[in-house]
Amino acid sequence: MFCIVLMLCRNIVSAQHYVKTWKISGTESVAVADSIPVDTAYLNYFNNDPINRFSIANADNGNMLSPIESKIYFDRPGNADFLFFTPYYPFVKDIRNATFYNTKTPYSFIEYRNAGTTHQKQENINFLFAANFNKRLNFGTNIDYLYAIGEYKNQQARRIAANLFGSYDGRRYNARGGVFFNNLNNIENGGIRDMTAITNPENAVKVEPQDIETNTLGRAGLSRAQVFYNHQYTIGFDREVRVNEDSVYMEHVPVTRFTHTVSYDDYRKRFDEPQLDTLFYQHSYHNKTQDTTAMQSITNIFSVSMAEEFNKWMRFGLTAYISNETQQYTYKNEVDTVLRHETISNTKIGGILSKQQGRIFRYNISGEINLTGYKLGDFLLKGTIGGYFNLWNDSISLEANGFMSADEPSYFLKRYYSNHFRWDNRFDKILRTHVGGTFSVPTRRLSLDVSVENITNYVYFNNDAMPVQHSGNIQVFAVNLKKDFRFGRFGIDNQAIYQASSSDALPLPAIALYHNIYYHDLWFKVLSIQAGVDVRYHSAYYAPKYMPATGQFYTQNEVKIGNYPVMNAYLNFHLKQVRFFAQYQHINNLFMKGAYFSMPYYPMNPGYIRLGLSWNFYN
Numbered sequence: 012m013f014c015i016v017l018m019l020c021r022n023i024v025s026a027q028h029y030v031k032t033w034k035i036s037g038t039e040s041v042a043v044a045d046s047i048p049v050d051t052a053y054l055n056y057f058n059n060d061p062i063n064r065f066s067i068a069n070a071d072n073g074n075m076l077s078p079i080e081s082k083i084y085f086d087r088p089g090n091a092d093f094l095f096f097t098p099y100y101p102f103v104k105d106i107r108n109a110t111f112y113n114t115k116t117p118y119s120f121i122e123y124r125n126a127g128t129t130h131q132k133q134e135n136i137n138f139l140f141a142a143n144f145n146k147r148l149n150f151g152t153n154i155d156y157l158y159a160i161g162e163y164k165n166q167q168a169r170r171i172a173a174n175l176f177g178s179y180d181g182r183r184y185n186a187r188g189g190v191f192f193n194n195l196n197n198i199e200n201g202g203i204r205d206m207t208a209i210t211n212p213e214n215a216v217k218v219e220p221q222d223i224e225t226n227t228l229g230r231a232g233l234s235r236a237q238v239f240y241n242h243q244y245t246i247g248f249d250r251e252v253r254v255n256e257d258s259v260y261m262e263h264v265p266v267t268r269f270t271h272t273v274s275y276d277d278y279r280k281r282f283d284e285p286q287l288d289t290l291f292y293q294h295s296y297h298n299k300t301q302d303t304t305a306m307q308s309i310t311n312i313f314s315v316s317m318a319e320e321f322n323k324w325m326r327f328g329l330t331a332y333i334s335n336e337t338q339q340y341t342y343k344n345e346v347d348t349v350l351r352h353e354t355i356s357n358t359k360i361g362g363i364l365s366k367q368q369g370r371i372f373r374y375n376i377s378g379e380i381n382l383t384g385y386k387l388g389d390f391l392l393k394g395t396i397g398g399y400f401n402l403w404n405d406s407i408s409l410e411a412n413g414f415m416s417a418d419e420p421s422y423f424l425k426r427y428y429s430n431h432f433r434w435d436n437r438f439d440k441i442l443r444t445h446v447g448g449t450f451s452v453p454t455r456r457l458s459l460d461v462s463v464e465n466i467t468n469y470v471y472f473n474n475d476a477m478p479v480q481h482s483g484n485i486q487v488f489a490v491n492l493k494k495d496f497r498f499g500r501f502g503i504d505n506q507a508i509y510q511a512s513s514s515d516a517l518p519l520p521a522i523a524l525y526h527n528i529y530y531h532d533l534w535f536k537v538l539s540i541q542a543g544v545d546v547r548y549h550s551a552y553y554a555p556k557y558m559p560a561t562g563q564f565y566t567q568n569e570v571k572i573g574n575y576p577v578m579n580a581y582l583n584f585h586l587k588q589v590r591f592f593a594q595y596q597h598i599n600n601l602f603m604k605g606a607y608f609s610m611p612y613y614p615m616n617p618g619y620i621r622l623g624l625s626w627n628f629y630n
Contacts, residue, residue: 076168078098155173175189198229235278359381390417408449410449445462456495462488485517
């Protein structure tokens with residue numbers, strides 16, 4: 012494969028190409044287009060997958076596309092209304108991670124990844140195409156397919172994510188939108204029955220991973236469809252800008268922006284069991300499991316903004332907005348004849364004061380409050396302030412951030428009805444106060460992040476896998492240090508995280524480490540090669556268990572997980588528009604014994620080979 016790629020790339024004609032990319036970001040209520048670089052980074056390309064991008068330490072079921080929870084608290088996503096999709100957060104394609112394009116020539120991208128043993132393979136195909144009809148109008152599509160059988164019994168998973176997107180960048184009118192589809196199907200095995208099959212004490216019989224007995228058999232199917240459209244109209248004027256005595260040009264200065272955003276989301280989850288397992292679950296209300304849960308939501312946001320570019324002497328932006336969302340919740344066990352559903356509506360107002368332009372000082376301060384509906388009284392006050400300057404030959408960045416919030420717990424945390432779990436709870440609002448700061452020196456490849464958060468009325472799933480509310484406060488403290496070294500053609504990337512939780516309701520490993528040692532060079536003036544070994548490690552702690560019927564992680568105090576490193580050896584190449592890698596994952600499994608569990612009863616995959624190839628086309 013290497014020789015074929017080398018020959019093909021030599022025939023690629025070098026041409027000038029232009030690709031501009033951006034994402035929709037901003038607050039949770041106001042969409043803002045932020046430019047981002049095109050994804051062509053080749054160093055550590057083997058780590059460019061949903062799990063490794065999510066966090067350096069994760070709890071999962073051992074298979075790609077399985078439910079996942081970061082073991083780093085501040086890497087976890089926030090509260091979600093449809094909580095059943097939270098464990099699949101890294102795998103879902105929606106407006107949150109959609110990329111928009113503006114290209115002079117059609118741009119396309121194709122990626123193929125393969126992993127696992129012959130009979131337990133894992134395949135991922137990702138295709139993207141984007142093209143401009145003219146200099147203002149762009150359309151594109153992305154299809155991402157992933158199939159993983161898994162190394163252990165009853166672990167198969169399949170996902171297809173597809174979207175159509177487009178954007179228009181006019182002088183006064185701008186628009187961007189997309190249609191996103193996600194379909195995920197997982198076989199749930201409840202974990203292995205006997206953990207000694209992995210720890211392998213002297214009195215245990217060693218068996219192959221696919222022959223280890225598992226606890227149960229269930230099928231989880233999830234789908235999400237999203238339609239998103241954001242457009243704005245700008246009122247402004249033209250201002251003369253003098254370049255020199257003989258040259259001037261006219262600059263369009265926006266004054267006021269009127270923006271409307273509409274989005275529709277349809278979430279669905281289904282959980283079936285071909286044969287009811289009465290030993291694994293504490294309760295089974297019927298002799299058949301066909302649980303259905305759904306949520307539909309439509310949101311409209313209207314905002315008016317004073318543009319930051321308007322006043323060149325005191326630049327700041329000011330935005331006011333109003334948002335309304337209508338949601339319908341549905342849950343049903345198909346053995347019953349009663350379909351339970353409820354429709355609720357929420358309205359909130361908010362404002363943003365920001366300064367995002369400028370090289371030295373930038374800030375963003377926002378606040379919002381819910382005035383009506385199920386989330387009445389929910390509020391969010393959030394701020395980020397940053398200073399950026401040069402000291403000798405180094406660039407220095409100092410950023411402070413913080414927020415205060417009150418959130419109504421998810422509807423499904425209060426009311427839920429299924430074959431194995433039923434609850435009707437009265438929970439108070441979850442209160443959070445967060446303060447953090449980041450010091451970074453990009454020229455020295457150094458960053459230090461310190462965060463402190465206080466949580467009141469924290470809601471979690473207890474040892475019985477039931478949602479409960481913690482009475483009192485929980486404090487979480489974390490320090491995240493990154494420092495990379497370069498010694499000629501050798502490099503060492505390092506990340507060390509220390510975190511502490513004040514309550515067993517929120518268990519966290521105290522230490523999490525990531526190290527990557529490699530050799531990097533340019534061969535034949537065109538071929539970039541990176542060869543090395545990376546390792547991940549976290550200290551032992553009472554890692555959560557996983558409940559297949561609800562798809563949620565819950566606490567336990569019986570088994571500690573951790574104190575086991577996972578090492579991966581790799582070769583990573585880059586040749587013009589092509590990136591490709593070969594990796595032996597969990598290579599220390601060949602010579603090292605240990606309890607390599609991600610969480611209780613869910614072992615990590617044993618050693619196997621991963622291969623990946625991506626190709627960018629600019630015509």
